[in-house]
Amino acid sequence: xxxTRRDPRNxxxxxxxASNTRRRFDLGLVASTSRRPRxxxxxxxxxxxxxxxxxxxxxxxxxxxxxxxxxxxxxxxRQEEVKPATRIVETPAFLVFAVLEAPKNRLSRxxxxxxxAARMLADAKDGGGAVVALAPAGLEEVGAAGADRILPFxxxxxxxxxxxxxxxxxxxxxxxxxxxLFAEDGRSADLARRLAASTGESFLADVVYLTAKQAARRxxxxxxxxxxxxxxxVSIGEDRVAAYAGAPCEARPIEDETHASPAAGSAIVSVExxxxxxxxxxxxxxxxxxxAGNGVSDFEAFKALAAELSGTPGxxxxxxxxxxxxxxxxxxxxxxxxxxxxxxxxxxxxxxxxLQGVAACEHVIAVNTDLHAAMVERAGLAxxxxxxRVMPALRELLEERRNAS
Amino acid sequence: xxxxVLLSAARHPVSGREALARLEAQAIALATRLGGDIxxxxxxxxxxxxxxxxxxxLSKIDRIDAPNGSDPMEDLASxxxxxxxxxxxxxxxxxxxxxxxxxxxxxxxxLGLTLVADAIAIEAGSEAGTVRIDQALKKGDRxxxxxxxxxxxxxxxxxxxxxxxxxxxxRRGMISTHPVNDPxxxxxxxxxxxxxxxxxxxxxxxxASASSGDAAEKLFVDPDPKEAARLILDYLERNGIRxx
Numbered sequence: 001x002x003x004t005r006r007d008p009r010n011x012x013x014x015x016x017x018a019s020n021t022r023r024r025f026d027l028g029l030v031a032s033t034s035r036r037p038r039x040x041x042x043x044x045x046x047x048x049x050x051x052x053x054x055x056x057x058x059x060x061x062x063x064x065x066x067x068x069x070x071x072x073x074x075x076x077x078r079q080e081e082v083k084p085a086t087r088i089v090e091t092p093a094f095l096v097f098a099v100l101e102a103p104k105n106r107l108s109r110x111x112x113x114x115x116x117a118a119r120m121l122a123d124a125k126d127g128g129g130a131v132v133a134l135a136p137a138g139l140e141e142v143g144a145a146g147a148d149r150i151l152p153f154x155x156x157x158x159x160x161x162x163x164x165x166x167x168x169x170x171x172x173x174x175x176x177x178x179x180x181l182f183a184e185d186g187r188s189a190d191l192a193r194r195l196a197a198s199t200g201e202s203f204l205a206d207v208v209y210l211t212a213k214q215a216a217r218r219x220x221x222x223x224x225x226x227x228x229x230x231x232x233x234v235s236i237g238e239d240r241v242a243a244y245a246g247a248p249c250e251a252r253p254i255e256d257e258t259h260a261s262p263a264a265g266s267a268i269v270s271v272e273x274x275x276x277x278x279x280x281x282x283x284x285x286x287x288x289x290x291x292a293g294n295g296v297s298d299f300e301a302f303k304a305l306a307a308e309l310s311g312t313p314g315x316x317x318x319x320x321x322x323x324x325x326x327x328x329x330x331x332x333x334x335x336x337x338x339x340x341x342x343x344x345x346x347x348x349x350x351x352x353x354x355l356q357g358v359a360a361c362e363h364v365i366a367v368n369t370d371l372h373a374a375m376v377e378r379a380g381l382a383x384x385x386x387x388x389r390v391m392p393a394l395r396e397l398l399e400e401r402r403n404a405s
Numbered sequence: 406x407x408x409x410v411l412l413s414a415a416r417h418p419v420s421g422r423e424a425l426a427r428l429e430a431q432a433i434a435l436a437t438r439l440g441g442d443i444x445x446x447x448x449x450x451x452x453x454x455x456x457x458x459x460x461x462x463l464s465k466i467d468r469i470d471a472p473n474g475s476d477p478m479e480d481l482a483s484x485x486x487x488x489x490x491x492x493x494x495x496x497x498x499x500x501x502x503x504x505x506x507x508x509x510x511x512x513x514x515x516l517g518l519t520l521v522a523d524a525i526a527i528e529a530g531s532e533a534g535t536v537r538i539d540q541a542l543k544k545g546d547r548x549x550x551x552x553x554x555x556x557x558x559x560x561x562x563x564x565x566x567x568x569x570x571x572x573x574x575x576r577r578g579m580i581s582t583h584p585v586n587d588p589x590x591x592x593x594x595x596x597x598x599x600x601x602x603x604x605x606x607x608x609x610x611x612x613a614s615a616s617s618g619d620a621a622e623k624l625f626v627d628p629d630p631k632e633a634a635r636l637i638l639d640y641l642e643r644n645g646i647r648x649x
Contacts, residue, residue, distance in 0.1 A: 276545025
């Protein structure tokens with residue numbers, strides 16, 4: 001017999017708590033023989049809670065989220081909210097760069113996820129790392145999103161991509177970050193590849209799983225994946241890493257003294273930026289959708305309103321079925337699933353299939369006569385009023401503001 | 406103008422059979438609109454996808470007989486250096502290999518060419534020896550870049566749809582095979598990463614932002630329509646959607 005015999009009486013005695021009335025035992029006090037920390041299922045459950053909902057919702061899909069978010073920081077609804085003190089990293093042990101796109105000088109959801117990933121890598125194991133956000137100067141929310149430092153890095157559309165890459169490369173050479181994180185999207189993805197090709201650094205593209213120990217990505221047409229410790233250059237897929245939800249960081253501006261020389265001998269003759277016209281954009285590409293449902297009857301006024309708000313017109317299934325709007329304008333599970341920032345729903349109650357279509361929209365405005373409609377619950381601004389009466393008022397107010405300015 | 410379209414070893418996402426990647430079919434369509442001498446280039450064993458490429462607009466394909474799983478970079482670079490095309494087109498992500506989208510960038514670095522990413526339209530420029538390329542940016546923005554040839558261009562999914570498949574053209578097209586330059590070097594893509602079968606992982610749930618405050622500041626029952634209009638415009642301006 002290799003195992004020693006248990007002595008239950010002694011074990012019980014060891015758990016007794018000093019008390020002057022009755023004998024009391026702290027039965028939760030267990031000396032674990034294994035070195036693995038004991039799981040706390042309640043705290044794990046609480047950490048999976050999705051914030052900002054009136055009804056409690058749990059995101060049970062994420063394993064990375066549970067790892068990225070320390071369990072101790074799980075939101076406790078019943079506790080009074082105390083404003084947490086700013087986290088300050090005075091002398092960082094190492095740096096982690098997060099390259100942000102910040103369209104229209106605002107952090108997008110994807111930018112926050114990149115910052116969350118950078119925060120996780122900076123705090124891993126012993127911690128002591130600092131997250132440096134490479135973003136346009138004057139961005140306010142980066143501190144709350146987890147950046148310790150901010151390094152101005154212009155997202156100038158007129159600047160050609162090769163000289164942006166040279167600028168980032170110079171910053172990497174002078175500050176020597178341990179990791180540089182990119183969003184696998186648009187110009188960031190392009191920048192990451194330019195850097196990887198020109199520096200020959202190891203690079204994992206479109207990472208689907210990221211922890212401090214391991215990063216994994218798909219290859220060979222999604223039949224295999226390659227994995228290893230996170231390399232220096234990583235680009236992260238959308239919705240793969242949770243955004244940072246801890247105490248705000250300081251976001252101290254820093255300067256990079258070295259200035260990259262502009263890329264010599266570029267073959268680019270001229271660059272011209274053409275802003276997108278919301279009226280002619282497809283629903284999947286636009287950033288603002290003005291949508292009509294059964295509560296709208298005057299479609300000429302609706303189309304004029306959408307044009308004046310410079311939003312892309314959309315519609316619910318009922319309206320498209322009735323032939324009042326083209327089928328291409330249908331929003332929802334059987335129409336277009338939007339990736340817009342804002343959705344203005346005029347007279348839409350919000351069928352589940354329609355709400356699937358607007359799941360990714362950050363801001364939803366609902367105008368509806370029914371206080372109990374699902375769209376009203378989903379909205380960030382809900383107005384219980386007839387859409388037919390609000391539309392002319394909106395057009396009048398827009399006209400007024402245009403005349404005033 | 407001489408154009409080369411790079412073809413990868415893509416597979417159909419559902420059936421797993423060899424198929425032409427949609428981005429590469431779109432690249433062929435862009436090249437066809439531009440006109441000139443268009444050739445396909447593929448490094449790897451024979452594949453049905455090459456016939457499919459012939460069916461959507463190519464008439465000639467050069468195939469470098471590289472073994473499966475080897476790094477195609479050196480073979481493609483030496484072939485392209487000898488052929489000297491003015492315009493090299495590729496999908497923004499190749500498929501069937503590492504799928505990292507890095508190859509066009511490494512080629513550009515090796516050949517010393519300029520790379521323009523995410524093209525949705527290519528036209529001949531006003532000067533001779535230039536092309537005008539429309540790049541897709543976020544939120545419907547476009548960027549028009551005029552660039553001197555030769556250039557490598559990667560194609561964005563929003564480019565015009567590919568031409569319909571034509572069986573006769575697929576039969577008529579020519580695939581010429583070229584031997585590998587240096588067969589000893591073909592050791593396989595010496596990846597620094599370990600490999601395992603892919604397991605699909607769930608994505609984060611998309612939920613309403615935490616900024617949706619309490620009911621008092623976001624729910625307005627029966628306001629005056631003018632007040633409602635003011636609330637909506639203020640909300641749009643406060644959240645930086647539009648400025649009026």
